[in-house]
Structures are given as structure tokens and as C-alpha cells.
Amino acid sequence: xxxxxxxxxxxxxxxxxxxxxxxxxxxxxxxxxxxxxxxxxxxxxxxxxxxxxxxxxxxxxxxxxxxxxxxxxxxxxxxxxxxxxxxxxxxxxxxxxxxxxxxxxxxxxxxxxxxxxxxxxxxxxxxxxxxxxxxxxxx
Numbered sequence: 001x002x003x004x005x006x007x008x009x010x011x012x013x014x015x016x017x018x019x020x021x022x023x024x025x026x027x028x029x030x031x032x033x034x035x036x037x038x039x040x041x042x043x044x045x046x047x048x049x050x051x052x053x054x055x056x057x058x059x060x061x062x063x064x065x066x067x068x069x070x071x072x073x074x075x076x077x078x079x080x081x082x083x084x085x086x087x088x089x090x091x092x093x094x095x096x097x098x099x100x101x102x103x104x105x106x107x108x109x110x111x112x113x114x115x116x117x118x119x120x121x122x123x124x125x126x127x128x129x130x131x132x133x134x135x136x137x138x139x
Contacts (some may be wrong), residue, residue: 026050027050027054029048029049029050029103029105030049030070030073031049031073031076031102031104031125032102032103033046033047033102033128033129034100034101034102035047035098035099035129036099037097037098038097038113045057045133045137046058047133048062049065049070049073055069057137060136060137065135066135069131072124073128075121076121077104079120079124080104080109080119083119083121084109085107087107087108087109089109089110090116090122092114092116093112093116094112094113094114099111099112100112102122113126
């Protein structure tokens with residue numbers, strides 16, 4: 001078999017395995033962001049991003065996310081590893097602001113909009129949560 005045909009056969013076999021592996025298996029959650037409060041009486045939401053690039057709002061079915069959203073979620077998850085492992089909380093913040101709980105495999109972090117001393121990853125997580133709400137919850 002020529003190298004080109006061998007490569008095509010291997011690629012086809014890998015693609016078939018990937019499809020079969022995806023049937024019935026659940027991808028691990030990369031992170032979950034619980035969002036509550038804020039102006040306008042917006043309802044609270046739990047936004048989940050899975051390792052395979054899907055997401056959901058609350059208990060809805062998983063939906064495919066844009067690649068940029070998965071990349072943003074991976075970046076936040078990586079940058080917040082230490083504070084999550086320590087179970088950090090950042091109290092204070094803007095009165096009437098939104099409250100967040102970010103859960104990863106390392107642990108969780110709690111904060112409120114405008115809280116002093118936030119690591120840069122938390123405003124990124126808040127922005128990610130806003131985008132996920134728009135894309136997944138219809139908010």
C-alpha cells in the first residue's frame with residue numbers, strides 16, 4: 001500500500017473510532033460558571049463547558065460551541081487553577097453586581113463584580129459567562 005493510501009486508511013479508521021467513541025460517552029466538564037444577581041432582575045444560570053467543545057445553560061441539552069469559546073474556557077480554566085485549588089473567595093464588589101462561582105476539576109472560586117484584588121482570569125470568566133448566556137440561554 002502506498003504511503004498516501006496508508007495515511008488515508010489510518011485517518012478513516014481514526015475518524016470512525018472518534019465517532020464511535022462519542023456515542024453514549026459523556027465528555028468531562030471543563031468548567032461551570034454559576035451566575036446570579038445583577039441589574040435588571042436577570043435569572044440565575046449555570047453555564048457548563050465540556051472538554052469536547054460543547055456547552056449548556058442550566059439543564060438544557062449540550063450544544064456545540066464556537067471554537068473561540070472553547071479556547072477562552074480552556075484559558076480561564078488554566079489561569080485559575082491555583083485559586084480554585086485554594087477555594088478562594090473575593091468578597092465585596094459592586095452593590096447589586098453579579099455574583100459568580102467558577103467550578104473546575106481543581107476546585108472553585110467565588111467572586112462578585114468589582115471585588116478588589118481579582119486575578120485577571122476572573123473578569124475573563126465573567127465575560128465568558130456573558131457570552132455563554134447569550135449563546136446558550138438566549139439571554
